[in-house]
Amino acid sequence: MPTFTNPVLAGSYPDPSVCRVGEDFYLVTSSFAYYPGIPVFHSRDLVHWRQLTHVLNRPQQLSLRGFDTSDGIWAPTIRHHNGTFYVVSTIAKQRGGSVTFVATANDPAGPWSDPVPLEAEGIDPSLFFDDDGRCWFTGCRDTVPSVAGAPGQLWMRQLDLASLTLVGPTHVLWHGAMRGAWVEAPHIYKRDGVYYLIAAEGGTENNHSVTAARADAVTGPYVTDPRNPLLTHRHRGANEPIQNVGHADLVDTIDGETWALTLGVRPINGSHTLGREVFLVPVEWTANGPVFAPESGCVRLSERLPSIADPQSSKECAEVTRRVHFGEAALGLEWNSLRGPADAFLRPAPGGTGLDFSLSPEPLTSKQTPAFIGRRQQHIRFSSRVSISFAAADPSEEAGLAVVQSQDRHATLALSVDASGTAQVVLKAWETEDRCIRVTRVPVAGSDMLLAVEGDETGYTFRFKAHGASEWTHVASIERSFFSTESAGGFVGVYVGLYGTSNGQASDNLARIHWFEYGQTPELLQPTPPNAAAEPLQVTG
């Protein structure tokens, strides 16, 4: 039987939502404080996804300055109706809904409209288009008075498509199968005249699950499905490779199969660093409602291919290392900055390849837009390298590689200088925005360097070597769990990228980035433990 490998989207792409138009599927995910916001993907087989654009890719659409990395854009839903694509989503602040909006496009590849705010409290908005042409907006919000474990209420209003405003009365739909356990992510589907409300419950961690209720009228009353939860891994052991499964959206293929896209994580020894990823799960409709993963009852790393998929496409394709030389063309869609565009810090280097990277006074601990561009870590075993030329003029100046979980939790490997002006490679590990727990400095000769970070099941290893040198110098290894969601908190996975800062000082210095590469590494470039050329770790703060 031809199979595919889950996840179908690796790395931090939580809260997937999907719709189909003819033979084409479109998928969106959360993007938090990263910019551009809300990636839009296309697929013909539900397994292979290619990014088309972002919904929020113009600075006037969105500013997330001041936002925590895990606030910002949460849980979008994408739907298509009468030639128009709709995305509804919420800007979250301090881990709660602040502004919910709708954006529209005729072409999912954009341009998308400016976001239109809706009079909707809470988070996790969704749209359902009924057969009579009416559009129903659903969301979840705290119950009043608020209870522990909120949000606890799924609610609905009609969305007037001409004015893009919510109209008519509010209908309270459901409080979940496990009251008070974060009933979220509502989506409504209609099957044989019955309305099915699918939700997430238990919170996005170990107790996450998919639950359901049904009704004969769109506004309810909704009756709890006695089979709940319909999909979860909360009852599975610690060695289960996929955990925290929940937050699903369903889609029918053109030949009548139903599939769910759901989030899950792949922990190792109890912690995960890649964030919440997208998994594809078969669904069978019965008279009782949807049955998730009817053969196995769980989300599997290897699953049967959808019937629409080409059996030849089922082979797992390991991502080869990609070296980006930058140059004149715009950055690829995999690149993000934080809270707004980083264009002001970037310009093509003279000569057609390379990037001139200015230093920002804002460090990565800032909640503004630092001089940072990064891409998701999508593989446990990966290697990332940058070829950089940078002569720091002052110890406050640093530029190089960054491994970012949040403004609190990140590590950098950079070129800088000490107080006497001697060039050095400096590793810093930040535990919180005001606590740098590791600084390792290695004096170097010259300013042309390769900086590298390699990750595996154990940790992240940082190395460097001068251009043309044969040996890498080991700087430090940081245990993998340091960058994990379980340790750092939040809703995002790790990013790997480039940064430059003058740490609060004015600077017009530039770092030249010749190339950057990221790739999956089945084997490490060099075995650890490495040589001892680096100074011992200093602990500060």
Ligand code: 6LW
């Ligand atoms: C999202 C909520 C959730 O809005 O996490 O997994 C929040 N569930 O539904 C942020 O991703």
